Amino acid sequence: MVVSKERTRAPVQAEPETSSPLVSVVLPCLNEEDAIGECVDDIFRVFAANAIDGEVVVCDNGSSDASVAIAQSHGARVVHQPRRGYGNAYLKGFTHARGRYLVMADADGTYDFRHIPDFLRALTDEGYDFVTGSRYLGGGHAEIKSLHRWFGNPALTRILNMMFRSRFTDVYCGMRAFSRDAYETVKPMNRGMEFNLELAINAALSGLKIKEIPIRLGARKGMSKLRTFRDGWRSLRMMLLYSPNKLFLWPGFLLMAMGFGLHAALVFGLLYFDGRPASAVTGVFATIASVVGFQTLSLGLQAKSYSWSRRFDRNNRLIARFHAHFRLERALLLGGLVTLAGMTILAILVGEWIQSDLLPLPRPEWASLGATLTIIGIMSQFSALLISAMAVQPYNEDAPPPSADLRVSRAESTNH
Structure with a gap:
């Protein structure tokens, strides 16, 4: 190493811009x-x-x-x-x-x-x-x-x-x-x-x-x-x-699971209050939990996709496996099928409602389920478009092919 002389309070001439000190x-x-x-x-x-x-x-x-x-x-x-x-x-x-x-x-x-x-x-x-x-x-x-x-x-x-x-x-x-x-x-x-x-x-x-x-x-x-x-x-x-698992993925998954659990309990008549089956109000809360949970989970996937493609999750087995199987066309098709299922349920209910001279529906819990599926189906398609765009990686001649990420040992993987 080159020794630098001790400096005094007098002005010192700057080193040339081409020099590279230690x-x-x-x-x-x-x-x-x-x-x-x-x-x-x-x-x-x-x-x-x-x-x-x-x-x-x-x-x-x-x-x-x-x-x-x-x-x-x-x-x-x-x-x-x-x-x-x-x-x-x-x-x-x-x-x-x-x-x-x-x-x-x-x-x-x-x-x-x-x-x-x-x-x-x-x-x-x-x-x-x-x-x-x-x-x-x-x-x-x-x-x-x-x-x-x-x-x-x-x-x-x-x-x-x-x-x-x-x-x-x-x-x-x-x-x-x-x-x-x-x-x-x-x-x-x-x-x-x-x-x-x-x-x-x-x-x-x-x-x-x-x-x-x-x-x-x-x-x-x-x-x-x-x-x-x-x-x-x-x-x-x-x-x-910077911690999407804890901020988005786990809260979103748990909230979405709770919402669809409520939907299932309502549809199959498993939920009663004071001897009476749960009403449409419970279905509204099920829709809120399902939709908010799905959106939170979607935001987490988007954050992890950005981290995987550009930052520090290159050895994350879970996200690497997700992107190894993720295809925009599949995601759009799946979202379309979920949307179709929800809209079909709603169409049937509207038909029954009209035939009954606009009387209250006997099974309103199906309306909340149909609305949930319609909203989530549409949101999933937009989310898939964004995740697909985020997963596009900058060119790197030395980067391994995507399939190589799946061969990373579990000991080397990190999941933050």
Whole structure:
């Protein structure tokens, strides 16, 4: 590795754009004039002391103070991201970083950059793909606000571990390192504070080899940008959206099963209240449960189809088997048959109703079943069209044929 000279406060000439240092440390910056200069100096001192060829990239997110001038005068390369957002800043910064390894940290003085060699050692010597700091290993969380320290962060970490079968102790630590290949694998897209959470989720989903390093959080310099309850809700919302099995598939399946179970009990006369057979009102609730359950299940299949075709479910045996047998024409035909069955039931009932001079129907539960089948049949056809479009995969010359996914061993499969 090439040794970088220790930097002073004098302006430093930027390296040529064609150079590729070992590591790029990327700092998002929004009005951090109190700490940015010291952070850049500390990073360059670590580079010099450990013979690390590295660069510091500061992504300015629209600072109105002297942050940009200070960062440049201390030797950092500054890029500008006019679109506000923590994620936007990192996406821009990583795009312009030239290092083979990427380190992310905050520019507010809270992180000890002397840990950078530890992060790099885990990546280069120990074979890890994704290395994250943990403020909860070794008691480094004293400077976290009480609400976040005892409730917010631990609760979100436990929820994430439960949903994605990960083992993080501090899912919101802002100091992390990964190779460029790992970054391209996790493909973060979030523009706001959830960006950090998305990195952890995607690292777990994509099967990266993950390590946590104990770090201690320092006192913050300047004003915090966090908004506790808003950011906490957005984090929870994101975890739910990234876990379609728990948010869509299982609730949808159970609700749909309950709805059709009610329909069956009504049609076969198995459900009584106070000695009287259940009425049409119960049929309405059966229709609601069946239709809402089917729509929720359909949304889950759509989410899994997107994940299977473009993200991290390439070894998911269940979804791979579904797409190995899924054909748009079959789905449209099946939806058409279900719709026809429902409309036939309704047509027969309308005929009986007219013949009876519009008197109340003797078996109104059939009307709710016919309506349910008609609605679900039509919805299934539109859902099949969307799933078919989502399952179209981008061209990849090295990708195995679809049938190869079915040969993945059960031990290697993941089902999130």
